[in-house]
Amino acid sequence: MDDATLWWVLAGLLVAAELLSGTFVLLMLALAAAAGAVAVHAGLALSGQLLTAGLCALLTAGGWAWVRLRRRRASPExxxxxxxxxxxxxxxxxxxxxxxxxxxxxxxxxxxxxxxxxxxxxxxxxxxxxxxxxxxxxxxxxxx
Structure with missing residues (x-):
């Protein structure tokens, strides 16, 4: 199986898991897997694919956690x-x-x-x- 196909299947599985669990972070990880697939299409080696997916996961999940933290600080009162x-x-x-x-x-x-x-x-x-x-x-x- 092609590397890009593996990344796309992983992204699809993460989206399905997110739909079943309602955990928004899994959607961020699915975006990271899609970024890994795009890295394959860009011709990057496995290390570049993993680095791209990891960086995307860090930025999206970290960004979502930062947004939630800022919302939590604002008191509803x-x-x-x-x-x-x-x-x-x-x-x-x-x-x-x-x-x-x-x-x-x-x-x-x-x-x-x-x-x-x-x-x-x-x-x-x-x-x-x-x-x-x-x-x-x-x-x-x-x-x-």
Whole structure:
């Protein structure tokens, strides 16, 4: 059997395994096997084929892992696509000694905390930065 055919069969088997398992990394490895097949068609020797497939596997699987890690770092509590309250404004009348404030939002009384300790004692309009349970994490509107 031709080397290119072996690479293409391997790519097909990896795609089938990915469809059965739902593991996206197997799709990245299938792309690497396809890159190995393309390397055969380009006339590279076995070492060049393996190097091409390995480099492609490293870049695609590593890139996918990096994207997932960045997504995981972004907390759903601060994502306006998940929590529709993020980015809305509230009016703070005054801060309590414990560093919290009571604000009216969506027709109810909410407990608010400052996003950073040095932002606390400032009454006025604030932006909701996150929602932690029943607490709003807020920052002043003029804060960058």
């Amino acid at each position: 601060t994502d306006p696509g998940v929590v529709l309250d993020v980015g809305q404004t509230v009016q703070v009348q005054g801060w309590l000694p414990d560093g919290t404030a009571h604000v009216r939002y969506r027709g109810a009384e909410w407990l608010a905390v400052a996003a950073a300790p040095h932002l606390q004692r400032q009454p006025g309009p604030h932006r909701i930065r996150a929602v932690h349970g029943n607490r709003l994490v807020i920052e002043p509107l003029d804060h960058p």
